[in-house]
Amino acid sequence: MSENINKINWYPGHMAKARRQMEEQLKLVDIVIELRDARIPEASANPMLQELSRNKPVLIILNKADLADDEKSLAWKKKFEHCLILDSANGNLTKIVVNEVKSILKDKLEKAKARGIRKKVLRAMVVGIPNVGKSTFINNIVKKKAAKAENRPGVTKSLQWIRINEDVELLDTPGVLWPKIEDQDDARLLALVGSINDDILDKEDLVCFGLERLKRMYPGLINKRYGVDEDEDDLLENIAKAKLWLDSDDKVSISKAVDQILKDIRSSRIGKVTWQDAGE
Ligand SMILES: Nc1nc2c(ncn2[C@@H]2O[C@H](COP(=O)(O)OP(=O)(O)O)[C@@H](O)[C@H]2O)c(=O)[nH]1
Ligand SMILES: [Mg+2]
Structure with missing residues (x-):
């Protein structure tokens, strides 16, 4: 599916299908990694995500933090239960993301251990609005050393899980959702940072x-x-x-x-x- 929201006809059938697909995929993961643009933490949110992800924990990444106001990023971080302030275009983020995911899912890991499952592999999925940096983020934390995990029975063939390390694997394609555009200001903020094309404004x-x-x-x-x-x-x-x-x-x-x-x-x-x- 094209991620450029201005190049495709975003008709309801398209949206309904994307939504259904994401709902199915979200059922398979232990945690959702939601990327937001650190410059517009609210306007870059996914309005449907909370409903679709149900009770799954969500790790919010304030991405492109290198372009944002450091003090304000810290203030925003405090508002979220789980949040990392990152710049996906630079550095190696694998360790920090894996450690955060493991820490958020500590209880789940302990329960698995108590049930005799020695090594539970945690599954995560990246979601976010177009241009927020999903592909950049995935490439950063996956790097080349990661091999694609094989398909498992019962899981749709097209789904590929990429092993990040021994504890965490990631769905190789991110989920794309339409941003929250409730009013003209939301649209303007998204256009100002380049998330949506400015030719509609x-x-x-x-x-x-x-x-x-x-x-x-x-x-x-x-x-x-x-x-x-x-x-x-x-x-x-x-x-x-x-x-x-x-x-x-x-x-x-x-x-x-x-x-x-x-x-x-x-x-x-x-x-x-x-x-x-x-x-x-
Ligand atoms: N400065 C900066 N640019 C970023 C960062 N993450 C992604 N980008 C840039 O944002 C643009 C969109 O990134 P992409 O990964 O294609 O977004 P996607 O549509 O969500 O997959 C690209 O030009 C990236 O280089 C970041 O943390 N900082
Ligand atoms: Mg992409």
């Missing part, structure tokens, strides 16, 4: 939304980055002027400013920003 509107939020949450950041007074009107135009972003007629180019600022935001060149607060 007005880009200038999107950047203005971003700048407003930056002014509120990170006063001084826009001034530092673009050298403008961020409390003046016509902020976008002033930034374009200050940065000499011009069109071919040497006129100040708002569309260049929009594209450039979006790029700065998505790459975190603007600064390590988390767009949603954990609250109390």
